[in-house]
Amino acid sequence: MMSFPGISLEDLKKFYGELKDGEDNQRKFRDFISQEKWKLTDFQRWLDEAVQKKLSKEFQDIVTLLGKRLGFSVEFGYYSQVPxxxxxxxxxxxxxLRIVIETKLGTWIRYDINQLGEYLDRVSSERGGNQITYGMYVVGQTEDLGPLSDQVRGNRYVNRIRIISHAALLKLVEICERTHLKNEQVSRILIPFDAVNVGELVELIQMLVEEAISREGPGLPPLLGSPLVEVPKVSRSSLSDLEEGDIVVCPSRPEGVDFLKRNQAWGFVRIRREPRYFALYVSSPIHAITHFGEVEKVAEPKDSRVANPEEYETYGVGKKVIQLKAGSLKELGDPITKGTQPIPQGIWYTTLSKFLRANTLDDLR
Structure with missing residues (x-):
């Protein structure tokens, strides 16, 4: 879909005028920014402009709308007191979860922190339900959130209020969209942690690592390319005649298997060694090593059999293609499933002897 980099908030302000609660220009502006065609870069450009030009009302509405891209249902608020x-x-x-948003272009809060805390109590009382109500300041200033943080720490609502810069909020939206984080996972990032149970933080880090692993692989393939090659299914015991050697294990999303079959190669990875063998770990919902092959060479993408490598999402300078020997790719009839230990992030190595004996991935360490 098209983006319109020439449209600025100042341009819109000339068209809509000063935004006021309950008036038609407020509805039109909110309808305009709510269109699906806008990219995250459009919101970033508008928020940066709002901070620079002190457009607090526009900043407020765009920040509120970003909650939708994090998987929340959103409700626009008010620019001033409304009876x-x-x-x-x-x-x-x-x-x-219910998060009351309060936006500020700078870190000096004109009103007492208690005001947001009182909003939390009022919203919770008015709306009822089982949701827990928190507050979050979204601040345009990114350099020093210390003064505002100190104010919150000294307030009785400290356990129910969080602070984030608009730049960090944009990064969170980008992470969410690139890694397909669920709204429940986003909520665990935004809401306060249990300061006693640090295991909750460990679980969150593990979840983010596994999401990152699931993004490994070539990305979406070009529409045109080599046909898929039928791959024989074998047991690992049938590989016992091969010479001992290192195996590089590469993680992938399930759709990466098509790339592997189409190209008899894997990319695009940062790798310095040239291992003898290759294995593919497929992430959720498979959670297992499903394919094995013999490495012919580790090559620059342009020197590999992958057509138009620059069209793939993860192509980049310094990344290589692991090209397999023709006909060596096999699907495992007895895949090696996930054990109890965390999956390493990025590529990792094991040996053929461990690979042949393993019951789970834990046995490959």
Missing amino acids: GKTPYDGLWENEK
């Missing part, structure tokens, strides 16, 4: 309403800037919700 009978809790004047929060925005609201993000899911089945378990």
Whole structure:
């Protein structure tokens, strides 16, 4: 879909005028930025402009809308006090969590932190339900959040309020979209951690590592390319006549198997060694090593049999292609499944002897 880099918030302001609660220009502006065609880079450009030009109302609405891209249902708030309403800037919700958004272009808060805390109590009381209500300041200034953090730490609502810069929020949206994080996982990043149970933080880090692993591989293939090659299915015991040697294990999403079959090669990876063998670990929902092959060479992408390598998502300078010997690729009839230990991030190595004996991935260490 098209992006329109020439449209600035100043241009929109000339068209819509000053945004005011309940007026038609407010609805039109919110409808405009809510269109599906806008890319994350458009929101980044607009937020940066809003900070630079002190466009607080536009900043408020765009920040609120970003919650939708994190998987929350969103509700725009109010620019000023409205009789009978809790004047929060925005609201993000899911089945378990409610986040009251308060936006600031700088880190000096004009009002007492208690104001946001009181909004939390009012929203929780008015709306009821089982959701836990938290507050979050989204701040335009990125250099020093210390003064605001100190104010929050000294407040009685400290356990219910969090702070994030707009730049960090944009990074979180990008991570979410690139790694397909679920809204429940995003919520665990945003809401306060149990300061006693550090295992919760460990679980979150492990989840992010596994999501990163699942992104390994070539990315989406070109529409045109070599046909898929039928791969024989064999047991690992049938490989016992091969000479002992190192195996490089490469992680992949399930769709990466098509790339492997189509090219009889794997890319694009940063690798310095030239191992004798190759194995493919397929991430969720498979969680197993499913394919094996003999390495012919580790080559620059342009010198490999992969057509148009620059068209793949993970192609990059310094990355190589592991090219397999013709006809050596095999699907394992007895794949090596995930054990109890965390899966290493990126490529890793084992030996053929361990590979042949392994019951789970734990046995390859």
